[in-house]
Amino acid sequence: MTALSSAGAAAAQNDILSEIKKQLISRVENASLVNENTNITRDLGLDSLTVMDFIFDLEDSFDISIPMERIAEVQTVADLAQAIIVLQKEAS
Amino acid sequence: MGIFDQYKALQEQHAALASVGQCPDQLQFDDIISPTEATLNGKPTILMGTNNYLGMTFDEGCVQSAIDALKEEGTGTTGSRIANGSYNGHKALEDELTAFYDMDSAILFSTGYQANLGAISALAGRDDYLLIDADSHASIYDACRLSDAQVIRFRHNDPKNLARKLERLQDKPGNKLIVIESIYSMLGDMSPIAEFVAIKKKYGAYLLVDEAHSLGVLGEKGRGICEHAGVEKDVDFITGTFSKSIGTIGGFLLSNVPGLDIIRLASRPYMFTASPPPSVVASARHTLARIAGATDLRERLWANATQLYTGLQNAGYELGPTLSPIVAIRLKDAEKAIALWNGLLDAGIYTNLALPPATPFGWYLLRSSISAAHTPEQIAKAVDICTKIGLELELITLSNSRATNGTSAVNGASETPPCATSETEPTVPPKTGDSTATA
Ligand SMILES: Cc1ncc(COP(=O)(O)O)c(C=O)c1O
Numbered sequence: 001m002t003a004l005s006s007a008g009a010a011a012a013q014n015d016i017l018s019e020i021k022k023q024l025i026s027r028v029e030n031a032s033l034v035n036e037n038t039n040i041t042r043d044l045g046l047d048s049l050t051v052m053d054f055i056f057d058l059e060d061s062f063d064i065s066i067p068m069e070r071i072a073e074v075q076t077v078a079d080l081a082q083a084i085i086v087l088q089k090e091a092s
Numbered sequence: 093m094g095i096f097d098q099y100k101a102l103q104e105q106h107a108a109l110a111s112v113g114q115c116p117d118q119l120q121f122d123d124i125i126s127p128t129e130a131t132l133n134g135k136p137t138i139l140m141g142t143n144n145y146l147g148m149t150f151d152e153g154c155v156q157s158a159i160d161a162l163k164e165e166g167t168g169t170t171g172s173r174i175a176n177g178s179y180n181g182h183k184a185l186e187d188e189l190t191a192f193y194d195m196d197s198a199i200l201f202s203t204g205y206q207a208n209l210g211a212i213s214a215l216a217g218r219d220d221y222l223l224i225d226a227d228s229h230a231s232i233y234d235a236c237r238l239s240d241a242q243v244i245r246f247r248h249n250d251p252k253n254l255a256r257k258l259e260r261l262q263d264k265p266g267n268k269l270i271v272i273e274s275i276y277s278m279l280g281d282m283s284p285i286a287e288f289v290a291i292k293k294k295y296g297a298y299l300l301v302d303e304a305h306s307l308g309v310l311g312e313k314g315r316g317i318c319e320h321a322g323v324e325k326d327v328d329f330i331t332g333t334f335s336k337s338i339g340t341i342g343g344f345l346l347s348n349v350p351g352l353d354i355i356r357l358a359s360r361p362y363m364f365t366a367s368p369p370p371s372v373v374a375s376a377r378h379t380l381a382r383i384a385g386a387t388d389l390r391e392r393l394w395a396n397a398t399q400l401y402t403g404l405q406n407a408g409y410e411l412g413p414t415l416s417p418i419v420a421i422r423l424k425d426a427e428k429a430i431a432l433w434n435g436l437l438d439a440g441i442y443t444n445l446a447l448p449p450a451t452p453f454g455w456y457l458l459r460s461s462i463s464a465a466h467t468p469e470q471i472a473k474a475v476d477i478c479t480k481i482g483l484e485l486e487l488i489t490l491s492n493s494r495a496t497n498g499t500s501a502v503n504g505a506s507e508t509p510p511c512a513t514s515e516t517e518p519t520v521p522p523k524t525g526d527s528t529a530t531a
Contacts, residue, residue, distance in 0.1 A: 049454050066244075
């Protein structure tokens with residue numbers, strides 16, 4: 001990987017992380033709880049309905065579909081960003 | 093750590109419910125008197141939450157046909173059709189289902205849950221895609237777990253969201269199977285099926301429709317939402333249950349796609365459970381034979397639904413978006429929802445209490461299902477009691493309540509009945525839903 005493309009990848013990853021955090025913060029009371037290592041269901045106490053709605057919004061933002069089995073593997077914000085990167089690669 | 097410790101939160105929720113009154117899961121009727129009446133804790137109770145849409149459970153012919161079958165063929169089949177062979181009634185019922193729906197083939201399952209589980213898991217294989225509505229019944233969610241296919245959810249009753257998802261899959265090889273329901277079991281809202289059919293055609297996907305709550309309820313001949321919307325020839329698979337309008341138990345899968353029978357050798361929920369017993373098959377056959385001609389019952393059912401829906405709406409309650417035989421009061425406050433449900437029970441009205449996450453938007457639902465067998469007097473009484481308790485609990489106020497007695501609710505029934513042939517206007521905008529596995 002060239003220095004340039006890895007810088008591009010890092011920028012893309014940052015964009016994904018900030019969109020995930022933005023979407024999460026709009027759904028929790030305490031925004032300071034949301035960072036890369038936040039466990040989405042355990043740390044934020046989000047119920048399954050809120051998580052589903054959150055996933056639908058992310059699907060719209062990134063123009064991807066996130067299959068249920070992929071969602072099941074995700075725990076943290078960083079996991080989710082990684083899953084989205086993989087799905088974007090698969091789609092292109 | 094004990095083996096039940098994983099259920100701590102569930103136990104706590106249950107205990108909280110038990111501490112303020114009765115528990116939905118522990119109700120035990122002393123006597124069932126008719127499709128609409130029972131005795132509960134010694135008290136005469138009107139049944140308003142039994143999915144018994146046509147009131148067939150006590151139909152004399154149904155009961156007699158079951159008795160005859162019991163005497164002739166015994167109490168059970170004691171095995172699956174694959175292992176132990178079929179009885180005459182199994183094949184006859186399948187033939188009668190294909191004739192009723194005018195479709196090519198039918199497969200009987202032991203319940204509607206297993207029909208969804210067995211059909212969906214066997215139809216969608218490893219390289220395929222399942223696209224399911226977010227508000228799907230638990231049997232559809234469980235089918236997805238049993239299937240090797242990738243599962244993608246779309247927003248509830250949102251054909252555009254589905255279209256975007258199919259668009260993204262266009263270059264992927266596998267088959268795409270879309271799964272929707274007809275009348276959704278929690279809020280009674282209806283699927284915009286014609287729009288789904290258009291999308292399925294555009295993207296070359298298969299479409300499966302679960303007619304659980306619409307068989308006998310929608311369509312001129314009572315075949316359900318596909319008949320009602322005039323899209324029967326465009327739907328690839330139909331599943332359904334005998335546990336609601338048919339008044340017994342069992343499920344089925346129907347299709348015009350050639351070669352359906354192979355599912356019998358591939359579907360685990362078909363192969364590894366006992367087939368329906370002769371008495372159940374006999375009463376299902378008896379009722380099914382009556383459905384097409386039961387226009388009178390359907391008219392009664394929709395008039396009753398109108399009376400309950402408008403009665404509760406006039407009282408000031410927020411209901412599901414569409415008038416249908418499933419009438420759900422939407423409540424935000426858990427304690428008041430539980431109090432209303434208990435208050436109704438104490439006053440002799442049985443409804444269903446549905447709690448998140450089995451409900452859309454995290455609502456607490458007081459769900460009732462109306463029957464053709466209800467009398468206008470029973471419904472008026474239910475509306476009156478519901479209004480009275482609602483006012484006490486301050487769930488509704490006199491100012492937002494346009495009618496505080498059942499008499500006006502009865503009059504509501506004579507206003508333009510929606511009947512099975514016309515879509516009713518949503519009274520709240522149909523929003524996108526987001527529940528996980530409605531129970
Ligand atoms: C939409 C839907 N599908 C399937 C089922 C399962 O039906 P059965 O009771 O026959 O298992 C139900 C009933 O709970 C349902 O509401």
